[in-house]
Amino acid sequence: MDFEKQISLNASNKTSLWMILFILAAGSFFSAIIPPFQSPDEFDHISRAYLFSKGTIVLDAPKGKDTGGMIDTGLMAYMSAYEVLPRKRDRKLSADEIYAANRITWKGTKAFRALPGISYYFPVIYTPQAVGLTLGEKLKLSVDTSYRLARFMALVFVAIILIIAFNIYPVNPLTIALLMIPMSVFQMSSASQDGISVALGILAIATFLRMTTEKQNTSPWLFYILTFSVALVATSRPFLLPLLILVFAACFYTGDKKSFCVFAAAAFFIIAWLGFTMHTTVDSRFVAGHSTSDAAVFYLQHPLQFFHVLWATLSRADLVNFYGASFLGYLGWLDTPFSPKEYKVFFICIITTVRVFRQINLVGYTT
Secondary structure: OOHHHHHOOHHHHHHHHHHHHHHHHHHHHHHHHOOOOOOOHHHHHHHHHHHHOOOOOOOOOOOOOEEEEEEEEEHEEEEEEOOOOOOOOOOOOOHHHHHHHOOOHHHHHHHHEEEHHHHHHHHHHHHHHHHHHHHHHHHHOOHHHHHHHHHHHHHHHHHHHEEEEEEEHHHHHHHHHHOOOHHHHHHOOOOOOOHHHHHHHHHHHHHHHHHHHHHHOHHHHHHHHHHHHHHHHHHHOOHHHHHHHHHHHHHHHHOOOHHHHHHHHHHHHHHHHHHHHHHOOOOOOOOOOOOOOHHHHHHHHHHHHHHHHHHHHHOOOOHHHHHHHHHHHHEEHHHHHOHHHHHHHHHHHHHHHHHHHHHHHOOOOOO
């Protein structure tokens, strides 16, 4: 079965198409009404996308400064106009402030901006945002219009990736529910890389499940899609590094010895990138006494200590409540929660969505 047939749309997957249309509509609505840079660390994400649009893969660390890069001063001025909003949910921009921000243009001059928190992310995942910013700059659009174009491009890429994923393998009703919760739609409507990384994760899992079904008849394209998706996700979300296990397991389904070489190359690339960035990143925001690489080595040598810290974290009721609330919807810079009643409604909606889709059998299998 060729690649074109594997991702062709079919009538049996109407549910996923309706869901994707909902995401596009809801994401576009959110994007229109939510002020710029309201997703956590979105300033840094859009800066990283800008640097990637200029061909920057590895960030710099000038002497005496944190890791970062040279950003257009027009973009920096635009971001500065909205830096008064994060973690200040009652702060509103006046009409004059919004008007002034919307009039900011690309300057063509650059200044250094520190971005230590996202220096670990391989920048290819910011391709949609980089395309949007590049188009805006080349067409001499305002920075505001360029930023919103970057938002839109990211949302469109999420939809495309999900269409491919759901036509490789039938969509799980729980997946539908989780993609439609406020936090998911909110993040997918922002210019961060969260929506794209989630979509790529779903694509990787869908591809692996397809391979477990076809086994020896699996097309080589599926293995390459799986490997590429995992490589991008693991280098932008290091805690998802265990997804490499899927690529290793898939090697046995292909029956092709070359797949083990591809897996080895992908694993080497991911580990080398993460190791390099952990070693070279300069981040003075937190003084922990040890570097990130030192902490990683310590926990590898003392795994029981890691689980001790994990249990100490999860046993705190306040943190567990926060994680649960932020999973369903804790918007803005984690400063805009819903009411307790609304969280209960969201939870009931998730359960109801799963039960309804299972009962009417709109998907190709039972979870």
